[in-house]
Amino acid sequence: MNLQLTNKVAIVLAASKGLGKAIAASLSAEGAKVIIGSRNTEELSKTAAQISKLTGNEVIAIPVDVANGDEMKDFIEQAAARFGRIDILLNNAGGPPFNKFEEFDDNAWQKAFELNLLSFARASRLVLPHMQKTGSGRIINIISGSVKAVLANSVLSTSMRMGVVGMAKLMADEFGPYNITVNNVAPGMILTDRLKHTLPQGIDPDLALKEKAKNIPLGRIGKPEELAALVTFLSSAQAAYISGTTIQVDGGASRSIF
Ligand SMILES: NC(=O)c1ccc[n+]([C@@H]2O[C@H](COP(=O)([O-])OP(=O)(O)OC[C@H]3O[C@@H](n4cnc5c(N)ncnc54)[C@H](OP(=O)(O)O)[C@@H]3O)[C@@H](O)[C@H]2O)c1
Structure with missing residues (x-):
């Protein structure tokens, strides 16, 4: 299947490693021009060079903290100027801490809001005029399987991701007339550093x-490239009629019907 991504311009946020990196690599392998952003400049440049070497396509690294409004505005301006258009936005960020509800104070809630909900709203708002100009676009948000079945200690994650689910539904409604689709991808357990850091010590x-x-049910932890494959499909011409959805990539882990 030709996904028709050659020369499409994709922004992939939080992409120096983990899910973001796998998504950037997959889009680049399909011919997209990819702009990646995360905080650690050195890691980000290394990742861009690594992907570009693998795929033979241009990958641009622009450092950004997605939770910082001014940095995000500069990032999108630079990204738009680089190739003159933006076709795909992959919203992603580091995850908030895990703990019991009672352990989180206002500051923790505020940080989670800025990182995992406001950053998605802001990046989408900044990118939308570019997509409206070309009359098409794809916005894909990485959230968490905890929006389908709650996970112990994930109150910050679940609360913010539920906000993203609501926001994406409304955006799908508002921006459908511009041929812009908005969807969420909800990982279960995918093998990245984030997952490794949650493993019990001493085992x-x-x-x-x-x-x-x-x-x-599938008896194993997922691979980042298995989630990236779905994101790449949702970015494609073939996914033009899929919008406002949340799709899990969890090996069947969630038993919830809805
Ligand atoms: N892996 C899973 O099984 C799983 C399951 C459910 C949900 N998720 C969610 O999926 C998202 C990605 O997870 P992952 O497993 O890929 O994590 P990861 O391996 O820890 O990678 C996180 C990436 O995000 C970047 N990042 C973190 N904070 C950032 C910020 N403020 N601004 C810009 N970039 C930032 C990091 O780079 P820098 O540190 O250089 O900025 C890194 O590139 C997280 O929100 C996580 O909660 C993951």
Whole structure:
């Protein structure tokens, strides 16, 4: 299937490693010109060079903290100036901390809001005029499977991601007439540094991962490229009629019907 992504311009946020990096690599492999952003300049440049070497396509690194409004505005201006258009926006960020509800004060809630909800709204708002100008676009948000079945200690994540679900539904309604689709991708357990950091200390990591995978029907933790494949499809011409949805990539882990 030719996904018709050659020369499309894609912004992939929080992309120096993990899910963002895999998504950037997958879009680049399909011919897109990719602009990646995250905070650590050195890591980001290394990732851009690595992907570009693999795919033979241009990958631009622009450092940004997605939670910082001024930096985000500069980032989108630079990205738009680089190729003259923006076709795809992948909203992503680091995850908020895990803990019990009672442990989070106002400051923790505010930080989670700025990182995991406001940053998505802001980046979308900044990119939309560019998509409206060309009469098409794809906005895809990385959220979490916890919007389908709550996970212990994930109150900050779940609360902010539910906000993204509502926002994406409204945006799909408002921007459908411009041929812009808005969707969410909800990972279950995908093997990245974030997941590795949640493993219990003092236990062999492979055993700990096997233990975690016991409740997953497919019997294993997912790979970043398996989630990236869905994002790449949602970015494509073939996904033109999919909008306002939340799709899980979790090996069947969520037993919820809705
Ligand atoms: N992996 C999973 O199983 C899973 C499951 C459910 C939900 N998720 C969610 O999916 C998202 C990505 O997770 P991941 O597993 O890919 O995490 P990861 O491996 O820890 O990678 C996080 C990436 O985000 C960047 N980042 C973090 N904070 C940022 C900020 N303020 N501004 C710009 N970039 C930032 C990091 O780079 P810098 O540090 O250089 O900025 C890094 O490139 C997270 O929100 C996570 O909660 C993941």
